[in-house]
Amino acid sequence: MHALIQGVILGILTGGVYALMASGQTLIFGIMKVVNLAQGAMVIMAAFLAYQLFTRFGVDPFLAIPITTIVMFGFGVGVELLFLRPLRREDKSELSLLVTFAVALLIEGALSVMWGTTYRSINANYANSSWTLWGYQITLVRLWAFVLSLVALGLLFWLLNRTRFGRAVRATVQNPESARLLGVEAQWVSALGFGLGAATAAAAGSVYGLLYPFYPGSHYDLISRLLSIVVLGGLGSVGGAVVAGVIVSTSSAIVAATISPAWSEMTFFVILILVLLIRPQGLFGNVDRGAI
């Protein structure tokens, strides 16, 4: 029982981080109908950036976030303009998958050249400290990561609901044609939207680097988990991604604690298959004409 509850605590804390990573991915899909297979790679890229700032300049990973966010935002806009914009509309759905996958490989290759392939981790001096609450261990780093994720998600919600840009984004997600009729510049929304998705990866990257060792090839594991989460949450729904992130992460942690760590990986996949069988549009997704 103790192990179970410890698993749940761990799952919730980690879920916040995954929710943050997934929110960017689902947002990109919502705006551009593009499944961004490079999301995992962008998180790892941000992790390396945070690592570099930490080891070279002693900047704490949490404090590095504003810097990495700007860099990643620019990167995201660049990727959209260079590689996604030129795709013609008919092919966009198929080709964007391949393009984003290629971008992921490109990032991996560049990271390997710059930092080699040994595992890195950001060893802040508070990395080992933990609290014990009623006999359950709570690692400080995870707690801060969770809080940070909540803050970042809160910012994202504010951005989407209270700003003009956010309204434009939501309009484009709901109904691109009407949005365009109303004067929303779809081109700008796409580019900035992709940049925003990349920016969420920046925050997630700092956190990820603190919690786990990583190397350029880590994005494969990440992307497979993120895909399960966004499908469960419903492609395009940020709120859905958050809920799904916590659910999936918690289930995985429970399996690890009660059954065996070897099978906790499968939890992500099992959930994905179940979702597709039972409710393909996910928890909060929409059933559009021609969509899922």
Add this chain to the structure above:
Amino acid sequence: MRLPSVLRGGVFVAVLVTVPMFGLQHWFLNLLVFVLMYATMSSAWNLVGGFAGYPSLGHAGFFGIGAYTIALIFKDHVLTTGYEPFLLLPLVGLVGALIGWPIALISMRTRADVFAIVTITFLFVVQTLAFNLHDLTGGSQGAALPIAPFPAATFELPFYYVLSALLIFTVGLTFATMRSKVGLSLVSIRADEDKARGVGVRTIGVKVLAFSVSVGITAMVGAVWAYYQSFIYPQFAVDPLVTIAIVLMTFLGGRGTLWGPVLGAVILESGQQLLTYQLGAVQLYLIVYALLFLVIILLLPRGILPTIEDRLRLRRRRRRADAAAAPPGNPTPSGEPDAATMLGGGAS
């Protein structure tokens, strides 16, 4: 003047069969083995990703399934002639197809993006299972196959011929499909699935069939590879880079064409093997690969063959228009029909 397709096919078969007789060096035969492997897999992928328009990102999973199936069958076997694994290839193909069928049924009810997600997830599931099911697969320790008892002087030849046979089969199958109702159905699905269904095309049946056949062939190639390597590990038998290579080759040569994937495989696989050998130390391997991919998708989205065909067609049309009162350009569809002509101009 274009040769009729049957003649072209015949030349292809003749070339494949006679090439080894020139007493080629081992390293070159080795290269050809890998080129044939990828040519077959790309042609098989083309059925689903090219004709039907469903980009499967999980074919490497079936490659691995084929590899592990043959490893399981021959686990503690002692080979006599060494041809036993080849004889059991059809069984391996069947296993692949049978596993692919429910996957197709579940995932092809949805759109292309979700289909891609499911297939890529399937890939990782297979890899995880390969790692975790120790008793079956040997887990991370890998699985050994009995070493092929072929004499060193002609070691590569049996593999070469078996793979050639597989390639000829796949290309032939593609050819037959293109001229059949199934092929037409696939192309119509790619163009506009809802309309196709509305018109009465049996979309699900056709898609699932194409997928099952495609992955069955891929599984067979995986089995041959496993036998050639004589030892397989989960992360290499089920490797996302294999999928990406197949996709890239098909795209380069031309999706939905007959010879496109083969051309793409010849160019990319030999290029990759030789370049890695020469340039690997420059550490830019992955970057070059990814950039190449992006360049091809962005600049040559239809691939080499269709682009060449378009240019030729344009030239012919211009020539005919210049040559006095000729009927307004209908492209000369000689030779095999490809996706573009079937749709009367192509979706480009």
Add this chain to the structure above:
Amino acid sequence: MQQSNRLWRRGGVGVVAAAVALTLGACASSGNNSGASASLKSGTPLVIGASVSLTGDFADSGKAVQRGYQLWANEVNAKGGILGRKVTMKIVDDASSPTQVVSNYQNLINRDKVNLVVGPFSSLLTVPASQVANRYSYAFLEPAGGGPKVFAQNLHNLFFVQPAPTTKSGDVFADWILSLPASARPKTAAYTELDDPFAAPIAENIRARFEAAGIKTVYKQVYPAETQDFSAIMSKVVAVNPDVLVGGTQNNDAYAQVKTLVQLKFSPKFMFLSNGANSPLEFPTKVGPQNTQGILSAGDWFPGSTATGSADFTAAYSKAYGGTADTIDNSSAEAYAVGQVLEDVAKKTGKIDNATIISTLHQGTWPTLLGDLSWGPNGAPSGSFNLIQWQGGKLVPAYPAAVAQAKPIYPKPNWGG
């Protein structure tokens, strides 16, 4: 064909003459070339081919192997080469791929017709590569393929240049524990094992010997490579309070296990980590230098070793690549040892062709900077590793007595924080 052009432009020094002459006949000539006939009259360069992972997952270790090979070649040439012939290393990249490694050795042996080949990094690549070498009767000395599957092939041409097969590297720990007086020995043991071809078997070998000696197994967990969170596993370890924790690990999981134990405030009396704790620089950086005291691991080469050629190696390495003895990756030392063995064969027999190498190395012991090595018929070395321990922030060999530079500390002191 374009290949010959590229080769010409790119060609390494000694390869050009031999390779061009031979590749001109590439498309026409037939058959294979047995290794023996490729050794020409003395004075021609001795070309040694190797496929090493310079890119991909094994890149960092692969590059360390490359440095080791290259360093040895430079050193031996400074001494006059092998049998008067200058040694040229032809090193190519296999991108950490078994498909590529097969092609590479095919190319090296049959296209470039190198005189000798030496091995790649990792058992995963060594297995298929050794098959290719065996087919053409090339000797295969390899520095980094020590997994059980390598030896299960029963290849007569293969020699793993390390003191013992990888899965036996932890046996020295069992040797030491069982040499302690019964009152000082641990009574209970927990095993945390990484699911990979080496780490888990190392721990399992130790477990077999412990159980036979009456040390009770109170917990065992095998975890997959992707495991990033060790709190669940280590909490269970803490719950059973073992006297000794045996970790069959690679690097990252070893660091994670230590960090988690520090967080959980649990310090076992004996702690052994098969890998991770044997990295002189990484380990204290990752877990905190105050937490290393008393942790045990196994290693073949370590800075400060007094084995044959070690001092020269360390000095030459620092001169060529900078850094100190602590920054040298073991893989470089192991690659260097490969070269040492080849040198010795030449000195002993006066010949350096593949057949001679294969027949000579199956007898006797061969001194290297990893210690004295000897091999069984399937290439498995028949020695043992050194037990090394962290003492005062440095890694010192503690057992067996012949190599020990300090007495082993036990029980392990509590974490420094």
